[in-house]
Amino acid sequence: MLITMSEEELHRIGVIKGVCNKQLTQMTAASMLGLTRRHIQRLVNQFRQDGEVGLVSKRRGQASNRRFLPEFREKVFTLVKQKYADFKPTFACEKLAELHGIKLSSETLRQWLITEGLWRVRKRKQKKIYQPRYRRECYGDLVQIDGSHHDWFEGRSAKCCLLVFIDDATSQLMSLRFCESETSYDYMNITREYIDNYGKPIAFYSDKHSVFKVNSPSRKSSKQMTQYGRILYELNIELICANSSQAKGRVERANRTLQDRLIKEMRLAGINTIEEANAWLPEFMADFNRRFACSAYSSQDAHRPAQESAVELDDIFTRQSSRTVSNSLTLQYDKVIYLLDPTDKAKRLVNKRVMIYDYPDGTIALRYCGEELTYSVFDTLRHVQQGEIVSNKRLGAALAFAKESQEERAEEHHRHRNKKAGSRKAQARCINPVFMQDVEFKASLTRD
Incomplete structure (x- = not known):
């Protein structure tokens, strides 16, 4: 009869053979198998008597001693069919325990229902495979850009956003800039700084944030551009929007590294504000690029000099x-x-x-x-449109500004109320005869 053995049993047979052939001592075999020496002696005797079959568990193929009785299983099926036919296994298990005192694992009930055809196994969605992409060959050929929202100052300042520009060919940090939120003006400022320092790259690679792409359903078919897209079009720089975060994985991985290293470096340097951080970032970038940047496949620099004058750039941005x-x-x-x-x-x-x-x-x-x-x-105009939409990445800054404005209005309203209350009391004292009589009566009591 052919017997299928597990890897554990095959390992045990090899060790016991070593003891029988006097290649291993019983103490060594006991430490290898995690058993006592006396148990090793029993296994050796079984092996000498019955061979390899003697080391196979005698309970293989038999029902477990901890199995539920068929009557109990039928009782559970009856309750589920009568009262919990449309319940999911976990929810049905909770109700069986609460209302009927039947304690049962949700996984056990799920397997029972699958066997009886009362529950259908959901097919898991197959994970999409993202194959790696080769780096661009030239420095300045493709620059990945993204904004990372994080508690960069560990509570020493409010949460903010770090705009990251990283070269695809070399993984070199090109520009970093802290800002309160991810807005068009912030991207304009860092892009202007990038062009002044390096020139114009061939393309920027971004996500589908509303700064880069018009996401309104009514405008998807149109050729309307965002303000930032119009700027890059006038500068003859291509803007490519990735369909997923994995597509621009280089800048995403850089964000994860920066959220570890940059935070600790700012803590050691004693930097607590956005202004201090932006002034210090060039020093950090130089050290970071020295450690992590690599060489491009080609020695060619794909950056193009800006043909526009400073005044023209001011108008474009x-x-x-x-x-x-x-x-x-x-x-x-x-x-x-x-x-x-x-x-x-x-x-x-x-x-x-x-x-x-x-x-x-x-x-x-x-x-x-x-x-x-x-x-x-x-x-x-003083009216406010109630339907105004705030992007989710700007919501924190918008709420902070709203809270500050509300506090200022509350203080002003409080001062105004106190001023009006004081004026009303003064008027009452001057013109209300009842109030004057009451004052004179209290004064007479004091004199008496």
């Missing part, structure tokens, strides 16, 4: 939008009404679209066909 001039020479942008000076040139712009340049420092410029238009701020 802005939020640009167009508005129609009304009959009263006004236009509205960002809840502010701007009034054009009533010149002959401005009067000819009625019902025409003018460009608005919103610079990162907060200044606004109005232009038509490249010509500057003079204006004044007419009014600031």
Whole structure:
């Protein structure tokens, strides 16, 4: 009869053979198998009497002594069919224990239900395979960019975001910048700094954050670009959005390393604020690249010099939008009404679209066909649209700003209430005769 043995039994047979052939002592065999010497002697006697079959468990193929009785199993099936037919195994187990006093493992019940065809095993979704991609050959050919939201200062300052630019060919950190949240202006500033330091790369590789891609369902079919996408288009830099985080794994792994090393380095350096960190980051980048950067396959530098002047770059790195001039020479942008000076040139712009340049420092410029238009701020709209959407990556900064504004308004309201209350008391004392009589009566009691 053919008997299938487990690896443990095969190992035990080999050790017992070694004892029988006097290649191992019984004490050595006992330590190897985790048994006592007397048990080793029993196994040796069984092996000499019955051979290898004597070392096989005699209970193989027999039912376990701890098995549930068939009557108990039928009772469970009856209850499940009558009361818990649509319950999942774990939930049914809880109810059996709570309402019927039947203690049973949820996995045991699951296997019973599968055997009886009362529960169907769910097929697990096959994990998607991401095969590795070779590095780009040239330095500056592809730069991966991402924002990492983390408690970078370990509670010494508020949570913030670190913008990371890393070269795909060399894993070299190109630019780092701390900011309160992941906004278009922050990416404009770090990209401008990157171009000033290295030039223009061939392409940036990012995720599908709203800074890089228009994610509105109604606009997916259109060719509308975000402000950051428009900037890269004017600079002749390609923007590639990855379909998954694994696709831009180089910057994701760099974020994980930075969340370990950078935090500890800032703790040792005594850096507690965003301003201090941004001033110190070049020193950290130089040390990091010395340790972890590698050489590119090609010695060619794919960066291109910026052909635009500093003034042209200032105009490119802005939020640009167009508005129609009304009959009263006004236009509205960002809840502010701007009034054009009533010149002959401005009067000819009625019902025409003018460009608005919103610079990162907060200044606004109005232009038509490249010509500057003079204006004044007419009014600031005070109403707030309740349907305004805040990106989830900016929610922390938005809530912090809202909390600060609410505290300031609460203090101002409290001071206003105290001031009004004081004025009302003063008026009551002056004009209320009942109050005056009460004061005179209390004074008489004091005198008496």
